[in-house]
Amino acid sequence: MQLEQIGITVLWIFLYGYLIVASIDFGAGFYAYYGKVIGIENVIGPVISRYLSPVWEVTNVFLVFFFVGIVGFFPETAYYYGTALLLPGSVALILLAVRGSFYAFANYGAKKSNLYLLAYGSTGLLIPAALSTVFTISEGGFLSVSGNTVTLLMEELFFSTYSWAVVLLAVSSVLFISSAFLTYYADHAEDKRALEWLRYFALWGGIPTIISSLFVFIALRNHNPEHFQNTLKVWWMFGLSFGSYVTSIWLIWRRKNYGTAFVMVMLQFAFAFFGYGISHLPYLLYPYLTLSSSVTNATMGRALIVSFVAGLVLLVPALVLLLRLFLFSAKYVKGETS
């Protein structure tokens, strides 16, 4: 494989990792708040907070890893996206900052308050919406480049069908992924009442993801026909994605193998996300940046890959330890240890 292909594969895998863990986190925040509103916070609250407490910081690192990595492997992206995304990027940053710190304030601080919970719940939906605009912009048509100035066409972005279809898909995915995961977690914790509620959210939560992804396809066809044609070449990936979705819903409906059901949800998003990514290539930013035009020099690229491998050797055992202690430890999940 070429350097740029290794680079984008590594980054895309990490972005996929972020998509999953962040969706669980964002959605859990929303459900925690929603649970409070409909008066069932005592039912689903404990399950959610037991999962979230030890891992929220790790979630954030996935994102940092991605944007540091993309500037390292593809320095040209810093220039284009950096200049254009000043406003949406700053808004997303502020929301992330409010969310992360208020989570810590509420969770480790002395007092829980509704305001903290509202901040945590609402940012859970606003952040994915804000971050998803990066995908929208990457399709081209929302930037004007003249000389050494890159300008984001805010109005075009706001009135674009494609942009709203992507936002809808992002928000619905967050709700579906997290409810599917929390269903599994509640089942693991043998918390029957929480399980019923979360299972109900998961069963209904999947449908909007399918509908909104259809919207995205239709809107993409109008917005960037070249990319749309490319998606047809990897139609089977989207087919597998749909198949995984149907399997997951069937398992949740039959009330069995919630763990497998969540793996199916992960596969649903893996196939769709990688299908989207592959069909997007070779462009990083249509039509200005391609993989080969923006890749870093070979020396730095090799150094990054070597350090990445070394980093994984350190991280994977640590992550396994984290998961074993908190996710797969029946005692912890049930809340029996402090």
Next chain:
Amino acid sequence: MNALNWSRGLTEMTLAFHILFATVGVGIPIFISIAEWIGIRKKDPHYSLMARRWTRGFVITVAVGVVTGTCIGLQLSLLWPEFMRFAGNVISLPLFLETFAFFFEAIFLGIYLYTWNRFSNPYLHWLLTLPIVIGSSASALFITMVNGFMNTPQGFTIENGKLTSLDPLAAMLNPATPSKVAHVLSSAYLTAAFLLGMIAAFSMLRGRNNDYYKKSIRLNMMTGLLLAAATIWIGDASAKFLAENQPEKLAAAEWHFETSSHASLVIGGQLNPVTNEITGAIKIPWALSVLATNHPNGTVVGLNDFPEDQWPPLYVHYLFDAMVGIGFYLLAVPVIFLIMTRMKRRNAYNRWMLWAIFAGGPFSLLAIELGWFYAEVGRQPWILRGYMRVSDAVTTNPHVGITFWLFAALYLLLGIVCLLVLSRLFRNKPAEYELEERRIIL
């Protein structure tokens, strides 16, 4: 104001806010580790409780450090796209490694927080502090390397506007790295010692006098003494580094204009902006030559050797003097405290001493700010010394002004809420109460 000034302002504001939390985040883990270890070793629950209480405050500051660190990480690309485009090619390796170090720390911090009672052997839980200490210090190491690179860039050559012969390791191990990293780490540990001492001193000033507080102060002052001495010694090494590799930065801090030997050290004073004459300053003969070269007849390069458009702003002189002054204060306090504890008839925990220790907390944070402002402003007009000016790196986006105010509101909110949460955390649950609750009676 134009995009350049707004971008400058926003970066300064983010860094000034972030550095407080980052310093606490780097410094505190080592004290948590020491306290937990002593607690297990001496079977003294006071120290174990210290580790627990410090951790509780620590996670809150870490959270703010994490989110503001994310802000500065992304703002580098948003505000200085030309710089990051260049840096991506030469210095992205330590940035990348920093995320790994942080990843490592975040994982073990999560485990540490929720496993206090999970291991039958208490040393196993203590072992978890080590990756946290290593991870947080390594983050500081890698990020300071990037900053060192901005001061003394190397590891590449530019031929016809193209980058060639790249060497990422040489870029990381640039001449500024050793002294800068050492200074950042030792001052972060020192600040942590004084912040923790400040909390205990504050409780004693309010009339509590449990042994818990005395043990905390003793531990913090003993480590504080070593760390203050180390920080001053490393600071001295940094001055020698500057004299050799970045003389205009030292000269600006010292208001040293003419290259000369037997140069005198200028403390305080006022500068006439037209004639560059200094009035009202204390001058210590030969001292600058000694500081810069270890020799009274060593030659110190003056600002006049540089074109005036490459001079850093000369107000850095005050930042430098104030930072050094605080450094010596932080050395004096533990020295006096430890002498008093040796003298049997003296009460080392008298009000004056406690106030002096208490003041060390805010002073050490102030010194961190002064030091970073000196480090960054002293590099002006360069973002990459000798290669790229700050004005050439800035974004062309005209909306920086709005984002400045958005972030200002964010930092104000986070700062206020964080202080409220921290004070409530310790006020609602004083150590005595927890000692009783845990049935610790000594």
